[in-house]
Amino acid sequence: xxxxxxxxxxxxxxxxxxxxxxxxxxxxxxxxxxxxxxxxxxxxxxxxxxxxxxxxxxxxxxxxxxxxxxxxxxxxxxxxxxxxxxxxxxxxxxxxxxxxxxxxxxxxxxxxxxxxxxxxxxxxxxxxxxxxxxxxxxxxxxxxxxxxxxxxxxxxxxxxxxxxxxxxxxxxxxxxxxxxxxxxxxxxxxxxxxxxxxxxxxxxxxxxxxxxxxxxxxxxxxxxxxxxxxxxxxxxxxxxxxxxxxxxxxxxxxxxxxxxxxxxxxxxxxxxxxxxxxxxxxxxxxxxxxxxxxxxxxxxxxxxxxxxxxxxxxxxxxxxxxxxxxxxxxxxxxxxxxxxxxxxxxxxxxxxxxxxxxxxxxxxxxxxxxxxxxxxxxxxxxxxxxxxxxxxxxxxxxxxxxxxxxxxxxxxxxxxxxxxxxxxxxxxxxxxxxxxxxxxxxxxxxxxxxxxxxxxxxxxxxxxxxxxxxxxxxxxxxxxxxxxxxxxxxxxxxxxxxxxxxxxxxxxxxxxxxxxxxxxxxxxxxxxxxxxxxxxxxxxxxxxxx
Numbered sequence: 001x002x003x004x005x006x007x008x009x010x011x012x013x014x015x016x017x018x019x020x021x022x023x024x025x026x027x028x029x030x031x032x033x034x035x036x037x038x039x040x041x042x043x044x045x046x047x048x049x050x051x052x053x054x055x056x057x058x059x060x061x062x063x064x065x066x067x068x069x070x071x072x073x074x075x076x077x078x079x080x081x082x083x084x085x086x087x088x089x090x091x092x093x094x095x096x097x098x099x100x101x102x103x104x105x106x107x108x109x110x111x112x113x114x115x116x117x118x119x120x121x122x123x124x125x126x127x128x129x130x131x132x133x134x135x136x137x138x139x140x141x142x143x144x145x146x147x148x149x150x151x152x153x154x155x156x157x158x159x160x161x162x163x164x165x166x167x168x169x170x171x172x173x174x175x176x177x178x179x180x181x182x183x184x185x186x187x188x189x190x191x192x193x194x195x196x197x198x199x200x201x202x203x204x205x206x207x208x209x210x211x212x213x214x215x216x217x218x219x220x221x222x223x224x225x226x227x228x229x230x231x232x233x234x235x236x237x238x239x240x241x242x243x244x245x246x247x248x249x250x251x252x253x254x255x256x257x258x259x260x261x262x263x264x265x266x267x268x269x270x271x272x273x274x275x276x277x278x279x280x281x282x283x284x285x286x287x288x289x290x291x292x293x294x295x296x297x298x299x300x301x302x303x304x305x306x307x308x309x310x311x312x313x314x315x316x317x318x319x320x321x322x323x324x325x326x327x328x329x330x331x332x333x334x335x336x337x338x339x340x341x342x343x344x345x346x347x348x349x350x351x352x353x354x355x356x357x358x359x360x361x362x363x364x365x366x367x368x369x370x371x372x373x374x375x376x377x378x379x380x381x382x383x384x385x386x387x388x389x390x391x392x393x394x395x396x397x398x399x400x401x402x403x404x405x406x407x408x409x410x411x412x413x414x415x416x417x418x419x420x421x422x423x424x425x426x427x428x429x430x431x432x433x434x435x436x437x438x439x440x441x442x443x444x445x446x447x448x449x450x451x452x453x454x455x456x457x458x459x460x461x462x463x464x465x466x467x468x469x470x471x472x473x474x475x476x477x478x479x480x481x482x483x484x485x486x487x488x489x490x491x492x493x494x495x496x497x498x499x500x501x502x503x504x505x506x507x508x509x510x511x512x513x514x515x516x517x518x519x520x521x522x523x524x525x526x527x528x529x530x531x532x533x534x535x536x537x538x539x540x541x542x543x544x545x546x
């Protein structure tokens with residue numbers, strides 16, 4: 001990848017002037033930096049053994065080459081796969097037919113805003129697929145061809161799909177503005193499924209999928225390594241607080257199974273969020289266990305194939321059954337919660353054990369009826385309920401060195417309506433909280449531009465272009481209110497927002513919400529703490545730490 005231009009140079013390079021050629025005739029740029037690296041053959045070989053028929057032939061290939069080494073019957077495979085999904089998924093058929101190209105979504109995609117490329121308009125991205133639907137499956141499209149905006153599936157069409165359906169983070173911001181409720185993210189999911197059938201996979205997605213099949217988490221962390229990492233965090237908590245917290249692993253008979261994304265266990269700054277969970281649970285003496293086998297809440301199946309999504313989601317419920325838990329408490333994750341909230345009940349409702357019940361807080365007695373179908377509760381809801389009932393002793397002044405804003409992670413915000421609870425928690429643990437401008441938050445939140453498996457360095461400029469709208473809103477509150485911290489409730493956000501903030505709003509750090517909860521949590525009356533979870537001095541203790 002070429003050297004990144006400075007932020008102001010990149011901003012000035014955006015050109016919204018439409019190309020002189022029509023969209024079907026406008027060539028696609030296949031130079032490096034415009035595509036994700038293909039999956040390693042050994043990853044496809046492994047997943048083909050576990051879930052055959054979904055991934056194509058393992059091979060070495062590059063999107064920068066003219067020959068992508070497609071199988072001989074690739075066109076038949078894609079068209080038949082398209083036909084099968086049109087019959088199986090009513091939403092796909094509906095979305096193919098009802099778009100009137102009104103353009104309400106056109107300027108809503110962060111990738112279009114940052115690139116000016118018309119094919120990143122949601123309406124045109126969907127047209128890449130819809131044009132093939134008309135050309136292959138409708139009589140008018142077959143007879144009138146381009147007069148109806150139709151084309152048949154050809155190699156250049158499939159290659160165009162690969163470029164542009166991997167410039168969609170499935171954030172669903174466009175769907176919010178569609179008068180017909182078309183969900184372009186679901187079309188992206190279907191297009192990716194079809195590309196996977198002929199081996200057009202990306203490694204940043206397929207490696208986590210295979211790892212999750214092997215070890216139960218995206219990062220391939222083995223059970224003993226998972227335990228070692230948790231033990232290191234317990235040591236750090238003791239150094240910070242003087243308290244040795246409990247972190248039960250694989251223990252039978254507990255009421256709650258806690259599952260969070262593996263990024264919280266392994267990656268900075270997610271580890272501080274995980275430490276926050278451990279401290280909160282120890283404070284409550286919560287009857288829970290972690291699992292080294294269901295050690296991942298995230299679900300990369302939502303970026304690959306509905307069958308994989310179902311399989312990876314089911315492991316959480318199988319483990320809850322094995323350990324005899326009554327319900328699942330889930331950590332701060334994005335796509336984990338879209339899968340659970342929107343798809344789980346129809347995909348995995350039959351895997352819930354007879355012992356599993358609607359989540360009920362053992363601390364406040366609150367029954368969370370909205371989680372009755374899934375038996376799984378988001379930790380932001382759990383903690384907000386604790387605060388509402390006065391069950392936590394908090395000292396928000398411990399976060400006074402932070403001036404905090406909140407990024408609504410796309411999947412919890414638009415995918416499950418989790419808007420007020422994180423803010424309620426943050427305002428209880430921070431004295432300095434500031435909202436980004438209206439139109440950039442809550443349901444209208446802008447994306448981190450690295451979700452749906454796009455958090456990879458080879459497309460960094462595309463990601464940072466896509467991150468412009470979020471970066472612009474962040475820069476606004478940085479300049480106006482001195483914001484130096486952006487909190488979120490998503491592990492992918494905690495990774496992707498770091499380079500975004502460094503580029504568009506230098507000086508802003510990224511944090512999980514429960515890191516700030518743990519900073520403010522007072523275990524004992526009169527307790528003195530000199531460090532936050534990052535072992536940096538708390539306000540008033542700078543000289544002592546020095």
